[in-house]
Amino acid sequence: MANPEDIHEANRKSWNYATARHNAQKGDQAKFLTLFPEESALLGDLSGKSLIHLLCNSGQDTLSIAKHLGAYVLGVDISDEAIRAAQTLSTESGIEAKFVRSDIYAWLDQPNLPSVDVVFASYGALLWLSDLGRWGQGVSRILKPGGRLVVIEFHPVFDIFDDEGNWTAAFDYMGGAMVEESDGVGDYVGTSGNGLVANPVGADEVVTPYENPHPAYSFSWGLAERVMATVEAGLQLTHLQEYPYCNGWKAFPEMEEKPGRRLYLPPHMPQLPLMYSLVCEKPLR
Secondary structure (H helix, E strand, O other), rough: OHHHHHHHHHHHHHHHHHHHHHHOOOHHHHHHOOOOOHHHHHHOOOOOHHHHHHHOOOOOOOOOOOOHHHOOOEEOOOOHHHHHHHHHHHHOOOOOOOEEOOOOOHHOOOOOOEEEEEEEEEOOHHHHOOOOOHHHHHHHHEEEEEEEEEEEEHHHHHHHHHHOOOOOOOOOOOOEEEEEEEEOOHHHHHHHHHHHHOOOOOOOOOOOOOOOOOEEEEOOOOOHHHHHHOOOOOEEEEEEEEEEEEOOOOOOOEEEOOOOOEOOOOOOOOOOOOOEEEEEOOOOO
């Protein structure tokens, strides 16, 4: 499958199927909209400022930013199911927000988009981008002069390991190679337990593991490629940090959960970066 539009459409179907099952395991999210400390520190006080969350999934983080940091928020995602869930969560929580269902590139390519103070991307978003350069240019275009791109993401070193949990390098680290996930978007919410869900439904209510009938396609972008996509779009790098843990996601059963819903590699392994954060600014002139 080489046509980007076909890839994106396949991913939309896979995410629609998975998102319904993810949300069935999350309980009453309207009462538990929280941010990790790293997100709050990177974003800062956003009172009266505008923020667009690209690839926002079901809107939990988007609405948490509005609730705790005071931003006017807009979330964009390709999944119909995710946007429906986000709109419902906005209503149930009483937090005002706008959500748009769109292919991210089609949305960024629109003429006359409003300029914003902050563009945000987080946790498992960038590996779904088929063209990093096009994404970087789109982000730069919609930022106000002095505006910021803030990214907090799982480190791409995660993407090299096979799916069996034995920590064997099986996939390319860089180069944008497309990876077909024949089982589709999986149940990372269920396998992460309390890591991704502040108030999971009771054990007797948890949805049983599912098989996604729709394949999904992701891309193996290295850290340098991710950074340079923003720099080459004219943004100035002001912050880059790697972390020996990741927030929430228990990618493999052996990972150790410590306070704050931080997940670390098992003790027998050397330290590797599991998460990174990136901040870029658009020059004033």
